Amino acid sequence: MPVHNADIAAVFAEIADLLEIEDANPFRIRAYRNAARVLKDFPQDIRALLARSGGNLPKLPGIGEDLAAKIREIVATGGCALLQRLRGELPSSITDLLKIPGLGPKRVRALYHDLGVQTPAQLLRAARENRVTRLPGFGDKTQQNILQAIEAHAGGAGRFKLSVASQYAEGLIAYLRRIRGVRQVEVAGSFRRMRETVGDLDLLVAAADAGPVMQRFIQYEEVKTTLASGSTRASIVLRCGLQVDLRVVDPANYGAALLYFTGSKAHNIVLRRMAQERGLKLNEYGVFRGAKMVAGATEESVYAALDLPYIAPELREDRGEIEAAHAGRLPRLVERASLRGDLHSHTTASDGHDSLRAMALAARAAGLEYLAITEHSRRLAMTRGLDPRRLAKQCDEIDRLNAELSGITLLKGIEVDVLADGSLDLPDSALAQLDIVIAAVHSKFDLPRDRQTERILRALGNPYVTLLAHPTGRLIGERKAYDVDMLRIVREAKQRGCYLELDAQPDRLDLTDVHCQMAKQEGVLVAIDSDAHSTFDFANLRYGIGQARRGWLEAGDVLNTRPLAKLRPLLRRRAVPPRRRKA
DNA sequence: GCCGTTTTCGGCCCGACTGTTTTCAGTCG
Numbered sequence: 001m002p003v004h005n006a007d008i009a010a011v012f013a014e015i016a017d018l019l020e021i022e023d024a025n026p027f028r029i030r031a032y033r034n035a036a037r038v039l040k041d042f043p044q045d046i047r048a049l050l051a052r053s054g055g056n057l058p059k060l061p062g063i064g065e066d067l068a069a070k071i072r073e074i075v076a077t078g079g080c081a082l083l084q085r086l087r088g089e090l091p092s093s094i095t096d097l098l099k100i101p102g103l104g105p106k107r108v109r110a111l112y113h114d115l116g117v118q119t120p121a122q123l124l125r126a127a128r129e130n131r132v133t134r135l136p137g138f139g140d141k142t143q144q145n146i147l148q149a150i151e152a153h154a155g156g157a158g159r160f161k162l163s164v165a166s167q168y169a170e171g172l173i174a175y176l177r178r179i180r181g182v183r184q185v186e187v188a189g190s191f192r193r194m195r196e197t198v199g200d201l202d203l204l205v206a207a208a209d210a211g212p213v214m215q216r217f218i219q220y221e222e223v224k225t226t227l228a229s230g231s232t233r234a235s236i237v238l239r240c241g242l243q244v245d246l247r248v249v250d251p252a253n254y255g256a257a258l259l260y261f262t263g264s265k266a267h268n269i270v271l272r273r274m275a276q277e278r279g280l281k282l283n284e285y286g287v288f289r290g291a292k293m294v295a296g297a298t299e300e301s302v303y304a305a306l307d308l309p310y311i312a313p314e315l316r317e318d319r320g321e322i323e324a325a326h327a328g329r330l331p332r333l334v335e336r337a338s339l340r341g342d343l344h345s346h347t348t349a350s351d352g353h354d355s356l357r358a359m360a361l362a363a364r365a366a367g368l369e370y371l372a373i374t375e376h377s378r379r380l381a382m383t384r385g386l387d388p389r390r391l392a393k394q395c396d397e398i399d400r401l402n403a404e405l406s407g408i409t410l411l412k413g414i415e416v417d418v419l420a421d422g423s424l425d426l427p428d429s430a431l432a433q434l435d436i437v438i439a440a441v442h443s444k445f446d447l448p449r450d451r452q453t454e455r456i457l458r459a460l461g462n463p464y465v466t467l468l469a470h471p472t473g474r475l476i477g478e479r480k481a482y483d484v485d486m487l488r489i490v491r492e493a494k495q496r497g498c499y500l501e502l503d504a505q506p507d508r509l510d511l512t513d514v515h516c517q518m519a520k521q522e523g524v525l526v527a528i529d530s531d532a533h534s535t536f537d538f539a540n541l542r543y544g545i546g547q548a549r550r551g552w553l554e555a556g557d558v559l560n561t562r563p564l565a566k567l568r569p570l571l572r573r574r575a576v577p578p579r580r581r582k583a
Numbered sequence: 584g585c586c587g588t589t590t591t592c593g594g595c596c597c598g599a600c601t602g603t604t605t606t607c608a609g610t611c612g
Contacts (some may be wrong), residue, residue, distance in 0.1 A: 025584080026595090027584065027585080027594090027595055028584045028585090029584090030584080030585090030595080031584035031585060032584075034584090034585090035584090035585095061585095062584090062585065062586095063584095063585085064584065064585050064586080065584095065585095066584060066585085067584070067585085101610090101611085102601095102609095102610070102611090103610085104609060104610050104611085105609090105610095106608080106609060106610085107609075107610085136603095137602090137603070137604095137608075137609080138602095138603090139602060139603055139604095140602095141601080141602060141603085142601090142602065142603085145601090145602095189612090200612095202612080228599090228600055228601070228611095229600090230599065230600050230601090231599090231600095232599075233599055233600070233612095234600095235600095235611095245611095245612075247599090247612095260597090260598095260612090261612080263612080265596095265612075268596075268597090268612095269595095269596055269597095270596095271596090272596040272597070273595080273596070275596090276595095276596080281596090281597085282596080282597085283596085283597050283598065284597080284598070284599095285598090
């Protein structure tokens with residue numbers, strides 16, 4: 001059973017949970033949580049790394065001798081003696097109780113020791129039988145909140161996709177802006193960091209008088225329940241199940257508050273420590289030397305007080321951005337305005353909703369110079385995928401439209417299916433006439449890792465393939481990524497002169513941020529594509545940009561920031577098989 | 584458990600809100 005980075009991270013996360021319930025040293029607990037986070041995001045396969053280096057792990061932040069030994073143990077045995085010991089002392093299922101809002105380690109321990117409660121179901125029964133209130137520190141209200149939280153949890157609120165949360169955020173922002181005295185409104189939190197899903201919305205308002213804002217907020221028409229409501233802070237749950245936290249601050253503190261509520265938590269902790277080292281204190285109101293505030297009105301002022309340049313929200317994950325900022329090596333992140341074209345789109349010829357002409361005009365209106373039309377191929381029958389004859393016909397239509405339209409150039413392409421054995425769904429003769437060939441996996445998601453990887457490597461070996469579409473095939477919250485060795489794929493792409501796609505559909509966002517970083521490190525360009533199936537879908541490019549920025553990509557790392565004249569040679573190089581390229 | 588221009592010990596981020604208490608522990612972000 002191969003051990004992946006996520007498996008090691010899961011072991012450390014469970015150890016942290018169990019240690020917390022045992023009331024262990026909080027800094028020891030933090031060390032395990034920190035290690036879990038570092039490993040989960042680590043772009044290279046630790047197991048492979050250990051195998052190559054003869055058991056030597058490179059120095060990772062927050063992982064010292066002891067944790068490195070545990071990583072080796074987990075990779076070698078699939079388990080961890082410490083976790084086994086902890087599970088002997090506490091049932092493993094008890095960590096589920098920690099996920100219930102309102103329950104922390106202290107209460108979970110009391111529930112287990114005094115009532116024998118090990119699972120949410122048992123807790124539900126205990127609360128219904130009125131046994132929870134008998135515990136010291138638990139009152140009627142707490143029992144009631146536990147009941148509600150478990151029932152809400154069963155309803156499966158979970159995390160919301162960024163694009164979905166965005167719809168609710170827009171209505172709320174407009175509502176809050178209309179309140180008298182409100183100067184600024186912004187969504188902070190993971191939403192501002194452009195994470196692919198968000199657990200809640202963190203709204204920040206600048207206003208001299210918080211009272212009216214707090215009052216109006218809990219009166220918002222979509223509020224289902226109010227979880228908390230103080231003088232400057234409140235939490236509500238919308239009817240859709242999305243939790244929204246509001247904080248109102250004075251404009252003088254807005255920057256510090258925005259920084260604080262944007263997070264990530266890990267980023268904030270590092271900043272606070274830096275403040276301490278400089279004899280300062282950083283909190284959500286500002287940077288203080290003693291009682292004197294030295295910064296806080298803007299985020300820039302706070303970073304400057306810590307001798308740092310401004311760090312973009314998408315980078316604030318404590319994945320090296322603070323070190324990079326300190327060394328003056330922050331990336332100049334790609335922006336939506338840098339995109340000159342889009343290399344993946346569909347029309348009514350396959351499963352798109354709009355005509356070739358409509359898509360061309362919409363792309364132009366979205367500020368793009370070129371758009372590749374890349375229908376599905378015949379294998380994907382449910383999308384009415386193209387065969388060579390229909391593909392040739394579409395190429396003729398594209399020629400006619402290109403002659404007619406100005407300000408936009410259509411490129412001839414195909415999103416050709418990669419068959420189970422890695423061969424392609426269309427013959428080379430059909431691919432040879434195109435500007436761009438995108439290879440895509442739409443079937444056989446469950447092949448074992450080696451076969452899935454070999455399949456994709458073989459597809460990249462076809463001399464006409466230029467781009468690998470949505471490389472892991474995941475659908476956020478619906479379908480897991482298929483099991484592939486992404487590093488091998490990235491390196492093969494480099495070798496073959498191919499590129500990887502970041503599909504900007506909010507359901508896909510595939511490549512992930514971590515894989516973007518991997519591609520950059522290996523020197524492989526990424527294409528940020530809408531995969532548009534309608535004229536509206538070009539708006540999704542912003543989510544792709546967000547993901548790319550989280551992956552540290554600069555304009556130069558993105559294929560389709562090139563103007564058409566510079567793009568064509570990059571595509572053409574692949575379109576000519578090496579053996580025919582003689583003088 | 585990690586870490587080090589305070590270096591092998593003694594630190595380790597900070598404040599709001601709730602509920603159950605009568606001054607604060609627990610939880611959350």
